[in-house]
Amino acid sequence: MAMRSTPTGRQLRLGAELRKLRERAGLTSTQAAQLLGIKQNQVSNMEAGRHGVSPDRLRTIACHYDCSDKPLVEALAAMTPDRKRGWWEDYREILPTGMLDLAELEHHATRLRTAVTVHIPGLFQTTDYAREIFRQAVPELPPPDVEHRVSFRVKRQTVLFRDPPTPHQVIVHEAALRMKFGGPRVTRDQLRYLLEMNEREHVAIHVIPFDARIFPGSGQSIYYAEGPVPQLDTVNLDQSHGPVFLDAEAQLNKYRVLLNRMEAAALTPEESQKFIHNVVKDL
Incomplete structure (x- = not known):
């Protein structure tokens, strides 16, 4: 296979998992190369996502690495x-x-979980709401760049409408519901769209109200993408400088627990539906 100059996030993750398998086997890259009958730099390139590997070759590698999972x-x-x-x-x-890596991650995820405190989650934003969010970027984005981001965000929502759709759990703090991005009309339309999406079988929206007695975590946005097996889950943290992806086992366990605690502190989807209706009435 030809060398890649710019591996995607998914290709980088595969390489990282191959490295984990090798390290669990207690092998250096040189020892692994000897077992596989290839050069050491080929092992390094596979683990860096620069060189592809076939399904059969991967199974052979796993066998040499004594992986029985x-x-x-x-x-x-x-x-x-x-x-x-x-x-x-x-x-x-x-x-x-x-941003491209995030869309690729969503495309392959088996389930998505989101927790937000200030903004409505990206996959549930209307175009007007998303446009207002991107207009607040620092430094300020040129109008064409804003529109590129808006169209990209809308296309990401495909995962919620394909057949079958990807199940998505949303945990949203009341503060995010009451922020009037773009003014009352934009906010009202956004919340009505949220209500519409909450009626879909594969969507569960939970609201944490201001009067909740606890709020787990620091308040940052958390995006958890489940893979086909728990080891391939990924956490995305939305930072001002761009998305950060985490896949270390300890981090995955931490954010699973954190999201579970948030869910326990939140209203049920049915209660949340009534709550959001009341927020709309207040606008």
Whole structure:
């Protein structure tokens, strides 16, 4: 397979998982190369996502690394096909790479979980609401860049409408519901859209009201994408300088617990539906 100059986030993750398998086996890259009958730099390039690997080759590597976790091996094998052009590739060299990696992550996720305190989650934003969010970027974005980001965000929502749709749990603080981005009309339309989405079978929206007695975590936005096996889950933290992706086992466990605690502190989807209706009436 040809060398890649710019591996995608998914390809980088596959390489990182291969490195984890090797390290769990107690092998150096040189020892792994000897077992596989290849050069050491080929092992390094595979682990850096610069060189692809076939499904059969990956299964052979896992065997040499004494990995008996068949579900994990098969999940990794499913990640091996070389880059298939996803719709997000149309935005390459237009938008930051991290945004493309996020769309690719969502596309392959088996379930999504979001917790927000200030903004409505991106996959649930209306175009007017999203446009107002991007207009607040620092430094200020030129109008064409704002529109590129808005269209990209709307296209990401495909995962909620495809067949089958990706299940999505949303935990939103009351503060995010009451922020009037774009004014009362934009906010009202946004909340009505949120109510509409909460009626879908694969969507569960939970509101944490101001009068909740606890609020787990620091208040930052958390986006959790579940993979085909728990080891391939990914956490995305939305930072001002761009998205940050976490996949270390300790971090995954931490954010699973944190989201579970937030869910326990929040209203049920049915209670949340009534709550959001009341917020709309207040506008």
